[in-house]
Amino acid sequence: MISRSQRVIFWCLVWFCIVILSVPTIIVVGASLTGGNIIAFPPDGLSLKWYRQIALARDLQQAFVRSIIVSLICLAVSLPVGTLAGIALTRFRLRFANAIQIYLLLPFTIPLIGSGIGMMLVFGSWHILGNIWPVGVALSVINLPFIIWSVSSSAAALDNDLELAAASCGAGRFETFLHVTLPGVMPGVITGGLLMFVLAMTEFLVSLLLTDARTVTLPVQIYNNIRSIITPDLAAVSSVFVLIALLAVWLLDRLVGLEIFLKSK
Numbered sequence: 001m002i003s004r005s006q007r008v009i010f011w012c013l014v015w016f017c018i019v020i021l022s023v024p025t026i027i028v029v030g031a032s033l034t035g036g037n038i039i040a041f042p043p044d045g046l047s048l049k050w051y052r053q054i055a056l057a058r059d060l061q062q063a064f065v066r067s068i069i070v071s072l073i074c075l076a077v078s079l080p081v082g083t084l085a086g087i088a089l090t091r092f093r094l095r096f097a098n099a100i101q102i103y104l105l106l107p108f109t110i111p112l113i114g115s116g117i118g119m120m121l122v123f124g125s126w127h128i129l130g131n132i133w134p135v136g137v138a139l140s141v142i143n144l145p146f147i148i149w150s151v152s153s154s155a156a157a158l159d160n161d162l163e164l165a166a167a168s169c170g171a172g173r174f175e176t177f178l179h180v181t182l183p184g185v186m187p188g189v190i191t192g193g194l195l196m197f198v199l200a201m202t203e204f205l206v207s208l209l210l211t212d213a214r215t216v217t218l219p220v221q222i223y224n225n226i227r228s229i230i231t232p233d234l235a236a237v238s239s240v241f242v243l244i245a246l247l248a249v250w251l252l253d254r255l256v257g258l259e260i261f262l263k264s265k
Contacts, residue, residue: 037232
């Protein structure tokens with residue numbers, strides 16, 4: 001039995017962690033609502049003028065559109081690869097399965113600066129730097145372990161008897177995969193897809209190495225702006241990222257359910 005004092009200590013630690021994680025977000029959102037011309041918290045009055053300013057800023061609009069394109073390319077590459085890899089590593093007995101799993105997780109263990117420089121050299125030798133799509137491909141490779149883990153969790157919970165029942169009813173391997181296996185792992189696919197989208201939207205270091213002045217994404221554009229002066233409009237842009245993350249969590253809850261997601265972890 002857990003004593004009352006232990007329960008109190010536990011909840012104090014929980015709320016302490018919640019406060020520590022929430023304070024930076026609260027400060028950024030509050031600073032974006034300031035009515036003054038200098039970023040400050042508490043805000044100097046309340047105003048939405050900085051949100052109107054970033055909505056009219058052409059460079060931020062273009063960078064935001066590029067980030068959306070990069071995220072969609074990342075999804076288009078990572079969803080089929082991560083789904084098939086996660087299912088194969090969980091459902092089938094593969095030779096050298098451990099070695100394959102370690103190899104697939106290798107991008108996650110390498111520092112981002114190393115991965116970014118390596119991809120910059122490769123893409124440069126292929127003369128494709130300066131395009132948007134290589135950035136999406138690079139981010140899908142770097143973040144691939146997340147969707148593999150997500151799909152593997154769902155595949156491990158899938159009942160083998162369902163696939164055997166489909167086969168006994170005359171379904172071929174492709175039909176079984178399409179109508180039984182894929183729907184069964186769909187919660188993991190949706191979870192991994194949303195996570196990949198958010199990670200691609202917010203990735204900075206690799207994007208910095210693979211973009212130029214014509215193809216900068218939103219995180220890189222923010223970095224370029226803060227090198228001169230930090231203004232409240234940058235806090236407003238950061239608040240947009242917070243909104244995107246909250247939207248992803250809301251979609252996850254609506255499509256999959258947070259309880260199912262947490263249990264899979």
